[in-house]
Amino acid sequence: MKLREFSSKIKYYWKVWIRVVKSSLKRSYFYKQEFFFQVLRTIYILLAQIVILSVLFSDSDMYVGWSRSEAYLVMGIWNLLNYVGWGLFGVNLLNLENKVVDGSLDYVLLKPISVAWLSSFADFFIYNFITSFSGVILISYYIIVNWSSLTFLNLFYGFLSLCIGMLIWYFVYLIFASFTISSPRNGLLAVAKEILGMSKYPVNIFGNVGTVLFYTIIPLAFLTTVPARFLIDSMSVSYIGCGIIVVVVLYMIAKILWRWNIRKYGSASS
Amino acid sequence: MSFSKEFVYKKQLLGWIIADTVKVTTLCFVWSAASVSREDISTGYVVSYYLLLMLVSKLTTDYTIESGVRDMVTGKFSNLLTKPFNYLIEYVGKDIGNNLLRFMLFLPAFIVGVIFASLNNWWIYDFNPLYLLLFLLSAIIAFLISFILGNTVSLVALRIKQMDSIRIFFYNTSAILSGEVIPIVFLPLLVQKIFNVLPFRYTLSFPVEILLGKLDPVSILYGFVVSILWLLILFIIYKFTYRYFIKYYEAEGI
Secondary structure, eight states, X not given: OHXXXXXXHHHHXXXXXXXXXXXXXXXXXXXXXXXXXXXXXXXXXXXXXXXXXHHHTSSOSEETTEEHHHHHHHHHHHHHHHHHHIIIXXXXXXXXXXXHHHTTHHHHHHSSSOHHHHHHHSOOOHHHHHHTHHHHHHHHHXXXXXXXXXXXXHHHHHHHHHHHHHHHHHXXXXXXXXXXXXXXXXXXHHHHHHHHHGGGSOGGGGHHHHHHHHHTTSOGGGTTHHHHHHHHSOOOTHHHHHHHHHHHXXXXXXXXXXXXXXXXXXXXXX | OHHHHHHTOHHHHHHHHHHHHHHHHHHHHXXXXXXXXXXSOOHHHHHHHHHHHHHHHHHHOOOHHHHHHHHHHHTTHHHHHHSSSOHHHHHHXXXXXXXXXXXXXXXXXXXXXXXXXXXXXXXXXXXOHHHHHHHHHHHHHHHHHHHHHHHHHHGGGGTOSOOHHHHHHHHHHHHHHTTSSSOGGGSOHHHHHHHXXXXXXXXXXXXXXXXXXXXXXXXXXXXXXXHHHHHHHHHHHHHHHHHHHGGGOOOTTO
């Protein structure tokens, strides 16, 4: 019975999200020049990242134990997570602040749907999605160059850990955004953005202390380094298990903090 | 006015300072790791460069590309046009207020950073009154270039209402070319020469390079000549851009 309820709930949320995507796509049609600039930006980001990595590798074939194509892979995974994240929930959670300040969050609270879900996925930003192709290109580059050494397991675990990375990314963002409800204009999302930005590079650059820190207390390694490692060589499957534990823990924290902050919400319009 | 307005959201400002600190720490690690394979660049240079860069950025940032664009899109820009003085004066005032506030708030983090760097022998700045004077001059020019550049790009909002991509594209471009993401000293000589001709270096990296004493007198003179020339060129470009785009202003809300 519970399983049936759960699956009907999933179907319901899926239908709502498809509607959201359709209306967002219709709206994006009005701003054609935005599309052009976003494509331009994607090319620019790609070129800029290639330049950065070229400079980092200008005097050595290895950078903190990573080869050039491996560094491309880490950056590609980051691009994918970052821009897909912005397209799906990042901008929505950023806009939550305005909803709290002008009181329009009241209307969201009245709807028969999860507030956290609707605050995260109320809109779909196709233009950020376009930029995520820079990540696809960099990951594809790595896969093409190393095709002969890749196994099915590499690809399978790599994809699985990438999905785990996306969930971690979302919950970290949700945790930071939840504080906007009780205390808007706190700048915490800017902090979240920079913290997540640290995973653009392999965690090894932060030294031994940083590496330990990013595998445990601040699990940034599970965003890009672990998926990249799974694609590069065989990593212990236990990392997948650890990743799932991190996701569950972050989900619980996000849920508790979201409820706690909602209780402290002072409606601006009432 | 801008100073007190910004000060209302103290938590937000604090959040931004923390975000900046995280950013500078990451960049220090990235380029320190790269400096290991370079004989001409030390970890001390990278750490000192980024600490000073963050401090300088608090003085030279332009906020018009956000607030000005908002004014133009919502129609609030009309109020500024009816005032008996050029709207740029108001924007300059706002920028100076914002920058001073951020500078003061960042100062404790900077001091902690300098103490930490000194303890690890990573702080390589030597006090020199002449360099300090030249730095102040270059910082003023840096702010003015930043301001004119930001205002010129903002004018596009008079015609195109959806400016997010253009704004972010501009941020990305200036972050790369100003020496924020890649310290210019790490670039190949030919690319360095190209960066030296473009205006972005003079909005951030050039004042820091002067302060660190890594430039010879000829390079400093060259830098000042190029930056002043860019200031004039950008002002002329701004004038033409304004004349072109103001025709498309629809003054929403009237």
